[in-house]
Amino acid sequence: MSRADAVGVDAWRAHAEASVLLDGFHALKHALRFGARVPVALATSRAAAIALAEELAPDVRDALDGLLVEVPEASLRALVPRLHPTGVAALAVRPDRAANLAAIARLPRTAPVIVLDNPRNLGNAGAVIRLAAGFGATGVVMTGSLDPWHPTVVRGGAGLHFATAVERLTVDELPPGPVYALDPEGEDIRGTALPDDALLAFGSERSGLSPELRARADHLVSLPMRAQVSSYNLATSVGMTLFHWSTCGTPGAPEGRPAA
Numbered sequence: 001m002s003r004a005d006a007v008g009v010d011a012w013r014a015h016a017e018a019s020v021l022l023d024g025f026h027a028l029k030h031a032l033r034f035g036a037r038v039p040v041a042l043a044t045s046r047a048a049a050i051a052l053a054e055e056l057a058p059d060v061r062d063a064l065d066g067l068l069v070e071v072p073e074a075s076l077r078a079l080v081p082r083l084h085p086t087g088v089a090a091l092a093v094r095p096d097r098a099a100n101l102a103a104i105a106r107l108p109r110t111a112p113v114i115v116l117d118n119p120r121n122l123g124n125a126g127a128v129i130r131l132a133a134g135f136g137a138t139g140v141v142m143t144g145s146l147d148p149w150h151p152t153v154v155r156g157g158a159g160l161h162f163a164t165a166v167e168r169l170t171v172d173e174l175p176p177g178p179v180y181a182l183d184p185e186g187e188d189i190r191g192t193a194l195p196d197d198a199l200l201a202f203g204s205e206r207s208g209l210s211p212e213l214r215a216r217a218d219h220l221v222s223l224p225m226r227a228q229v230s231s232y233n234l235a236t237s238v239g240m241t242l243f244h245w246s247t248c249g250t251p252g253a254p255e256g257r258p259a260a
């Protein structure tokens with residue numbers, strides 16, 4: 001290993017415990033676009049990663065050029081659980097919880113907060129964060145024991161945790177705002193205008209909405225679904241609901257779509 005490689009690997013070891021793993025080029029690209037602080041970024045081929053940036057994300061090309069340290073594939077494999085096909089991995093500093101909570105609680109709100117009530121599936125949680133980022137939601141709050149910053153959730157979110165405010169809270173700690181809880185037994189969402197300051201709440205994959213969340217709900221709303229189908233997937237439900245919100249008024253986002 002050259003001196004530069006060794007410096008990259010040492011920097012990784014110094015930051016690994018306290019940081020968020022960005023797994024692959026696209027996660028790193030998104031994190032940089034949305035202002036993440038990235039103390040270390042490694043690649044098995046700097047040239048290949050820069051070429052990918054020139055093709056897909058010229059807006060972050062120079063930032064990557066300044067950040068990426070090339071290390072042998074074996075060294076990178078020893079640092080990450082599963083090397084991403086792009087041969088890129090980076091570490092990012094997790095946003096300040098107090099700042100995230102302030103952003104989630106701030107009123108007036110221009111876009112809803114998503115509440116996942118005791119989600120169990122890490123992939124679903126990541127997919128929801130990606131949806132929230134895409135629609136410009138104010139934040140994603142999860143109740144229960146699942147860590148919304150678990151590496152598998154960050155992988156599922158494609159580095160977009162930095163594009164919205166992601167935190168874990170109890171139902172009692174939820175921010176202000178009318179709660180629209182999604183449940184197949186609720187009123188048809190097509191007759192309901194979802195306000196920008198709403199908390200859009202979704203139940204657990206296993207058991208649906210908890211009694212605590214139901215007690216906090218101001219409205220129960222349902223997504224259209226044919227008889228004999230029990231329910232939709234959690235992330236799919238969030239996607240449909242955010243799309244419905246986006247048609248209700250003047251959404252703050254999404255704005256112009258950047259390159260891939």
Ligand SMILES: C[S@@+](CC[C@H](N)C(=O)[O-])C[C@H]1O[C@@H](n2cnc3c(N)ncnc32)[C@H](O)[C@@H]1O
Pocket residue numbers: 181182183184185201202203204205206207208209221222223224225230231232233234237
């Ligand atoms: C997989 S479902 C939960 C299924 C669970 N077995 C139950 O008893 O409700 C996860 C969440 O997605 C939302 N959801 C799924 N299908 C829905 C529908 N047709 N209308 C409203 N919400 C729905 C609800 O918030 C639900 O709690």
